[in-house]
Amino acid sequence: MNQPKLDLSPKVSDEIRKTTCYMCACRCGINVHMKDGKVAYIEGNRDHPVNRGVLCAKGSAGIMQVNAPSRLRAPLRRVGPRGSGEFEEISWEEALSQATEWLAPVRETAPQKLAFFTGRDQSQSFTSFWAQAFGTPNYAAHGGFCSVNMAAAGIYTMGGAFWEFGQPDWDRTKMFMIFGVAEDHDSNPIKMGLGKLKARGAKVIGVNPVRSGYNAIADEWVGITPGTDGLFILALVYELMKAGKIDLDYLANLTNAPVLVNGDPNSEDYGLLLRDENNKLMVIDRETGKPAAFDAHGVQPDLRGSLRDKGNSHRSVFHHMIEKYLDPQYAPEAVAERTGITAERIKRIAAELADVAFNQAIEIDQEWTDFRGHTHEKMVGRPVSFHSMRGVSAHSNGFQTCRALHMLQILLGSVEVPGGFRFKPPYPKPPEAHPKPHCGVRPGEPLDGPHLGFVHGPDDLALDANGDPARIDKAFTWENPMSAHGLMHMVISNAHAGDPYKIDTLFMYMANMSWNSSMNTRGVIDMLTDHDSDGNYVIPKIIYSDAYSSEMVAYA
Ligand code: SF4
Structure with a gap:
């Protein structure tokens, strides 16, 4: 029987560039096929250890990162009211001078009046570096409402x-x-x-x-x-x-289940883990029946350990776990x-x-x-x-x-x-090995450290001298103490309410708030377009940076 001749492996490209996929945080290896200088096709890289050639549908759609008709190709300045979508193209020089004109006085006087929040742009090491150098404490990315x-x-x-x-x-x-x-x-x-x-x-x-x-x-x-x-x-x-x-055995030898907890309600350290003079966690050694440092050589921690020390009674974490989790509820x-x-x-x-x-x-x-x-x-x-x-x-x-x-x-x-x-290395990495949040504002100077991190106690909260929230999103406060990635979804509503303070410029970077705040899209639009009694926008200035004309663009 005659069969038509089919080319089952047509040449689709004249060049292949190897890189990693930008469509999610897995970072799969991809081969990007280029034809006539344009992205023509993406395939998984079989030699890459993460995906071994597998490519998901989202990864294949990465071609639209480059080819999407919605890509923005020049800076835009709004000429109609917010939300109208009326813009004119301007040069990069004009755009950068406008941004500098707005932001320079903010940095010199009150850097916290810039709120700079990014979406799932995967370039947070750069954006956080920029925000820290600017000096505002108001920076976070999308993780605060995600994972x-x-x-x-x-x-x-x-x-x-x-x-x-x-x-x-x-x-x-x-x-x-x-x-x-x-x-x-x-x-x-x-x-x-x-x-x-x-x-x-x-x-x-x-x-x-x-x-x-x-x-x-x-x-x-x-x-x-x-x-x-x-x-x-x-x-x-x-x-x-x-x-x-x-x-x-695992709990006794490889976890902090045998560590002693202060159980005396009248003690200052009530509920805290017992530490020795070197700040080491304490356990009872099964061999000696005596307290010992958790990691001391040769110690055999006793899961059932208890101790009366300086008038306070202590029992192991394990005791507390049994009581709590064998509750009939x-x-x-x-x-x-x-x-x-x-x-x-x-x-x-x-x-x-x-x-x-x-x-x-x-x-x-x-x-x-x-x-x-x-x-x-x-x-x-x-x-x-x-x-x-x-x-x-x-x-x-x-x-x-x-x-x-x-x-x-x-x-x-x-x-x-x-x-x-x-x-996977470098994990496991306990909270002590991560940065703590920083919110020390010094006009005209960088912030005193990285914005986001892990609090270890009340001293690490992001509060001002009066105990009020130092950040516009109220992350790391008594209300939200462990908000390790910040609270991006609170930014627009807090900026609109002027709570805990009013800001001057809201700068969003690849953060489509109709997606990020989808729990209240109508409300977000109202807040972005609301006017005060003088006829000015309640959120005075909005800069928006994105590669695509997302729904947020109209509100810049
Ligand atoms: S191919 Fe799929 S899983 Fe891999 S990085 Fe891209 S989007 Fe993520």
């Missing part, structure tokens, strides 16, 4: 979270649970990992109100009531604790109706986790020495792993839900072990 709860809860609990912090041990894990993850988050690495699990027959449980992509290929889908993941996780913790299926029967998951199903999933973690443990014949100098003959792995993202993080109680999930991982002894969750 900040995941990142902050992870760093405070175990020195890192999911996604860019590390990955499940895809080659060894035998049971994997994925909570609230859309397919565009950590896309290719997760898909490749799931492929490995499916090929090996490892069990995948998807927890999500919607049976979307990842949940459709899961072995079991748990269609949870939105916003109740924390209750479900704490019910799993309750069941595991009740059955004694937690890794006591977390029993499967108590959460079943609210989560939409039957008590029997919660118990069965907890039993499966316990079975895989403890009855199917991995042992690797590799001697190793821990940080206290104890030598162990083997590496023991608990082959259960977890992943979660914005669906859990961006709900009310997201921070506590994320903490609960990390605690579940730790109780099972499945962090930094074969088959469990494995960090």
Whole structure:
């Protein structure tokens, strides 16, 4: 039979440029095919360690980064009222002089009157550097309404979270649970990992109100009531604790569960961890029965330790965990109706986790020495792993839900072990190894340090001399103490209300607020266009910088 001759591999380009994808934070390797000097086609780079040639739909659409008709190609000056979309093109020189004319006096007198906020532009090292050099404390990016709860809860609990912090041990894990993850988050690495699990027959449980992509290929889908993941996780913790299926050796030797907590309500240090004169956390040594520094050579921390010291009573963190999480309010029967998951199903999933973690443990014949100098003959792995993202993080109680999930991982002894969750360098990195927030304004000079970070106590809050919020978004205040990525979604409403103070210029950088503030698009438009009694805009000046003509452009 005659077949038509088809060219199955037509030459689509005359040059290939290797780079990384800009469409999400995974940074997959891509080969960009150029034809006649233009981007013609994007394919995954098979040699790149992140994606090994895999390219998701969003990555393929990266071609529009360059070719989109909505690309802005020259600076624009508004000639009609805000929102009208009436602009004239101006030269770069005119645009930069206008911006300098507005911003120079602000920097010299009151730098905080510039609020500079960026979207998911992936160039935050540069934008934060610029804002810090300008001297305004008012800088943040989109993370504050996205995955900040995941990142902050992870760093405070175990020195890192999911996604860019590390990955499940895809080659060894035998049971994997994925909570609230859309397919565009950590896309290719997760898909490749799931492929490995499916090929090996490892069990995948998807927890999500919607049976979307990842949940459709899961072995079991748990269609949870939105916003109740924390209750479900704490019910799993309750069941595991009740059955004694937690890794006591791991907790005693590799976590701060044995550290002593001051339990005397009359003490100044009530609720704080006990420290010695060198500021080292204290435990009870099982061998001697005496207090010792947490990391002292040869110490064997006692999970059940307690101590009466200087008239104050102390008990280990573990005591408190048992009391708190064996509370009947977390029993499967108590959460079943609210989560939409039957008590029997919660118990069965907890039993499966316990079975895989403890009855199917991995042992690797590799001697190793821990940080206290104890030598162990083997590496023991608990082959259960977890992943979660914005669906859990961006709900009310997201921070506590994320903490609960990390605690579940730790109780099972499945962090930094074969088959469990494995960090990527430089993680795990505790909050002490991250910057603290800075808000020290000095007119005409740079800010006194990086804007964003991790508070360790009240002294680290971003408050002025009167105890009022130093930042326009009120991040790092008593109201929002652990807002590690700032609170971008509060900027426009606070600037409009003049609360905690009025600003002069709102400078948004690749931040389409009709998307970023979609919880109140109409309200945002009203705030951006509102006038005061003198007929001036309530937010006096708005500079907007973007590569595309997004909805925000009209309000510059
Ligand atoms: S997962 Fe997709 S969008 Fe993200 S970097 Fe990779 S190809 Fe690009």
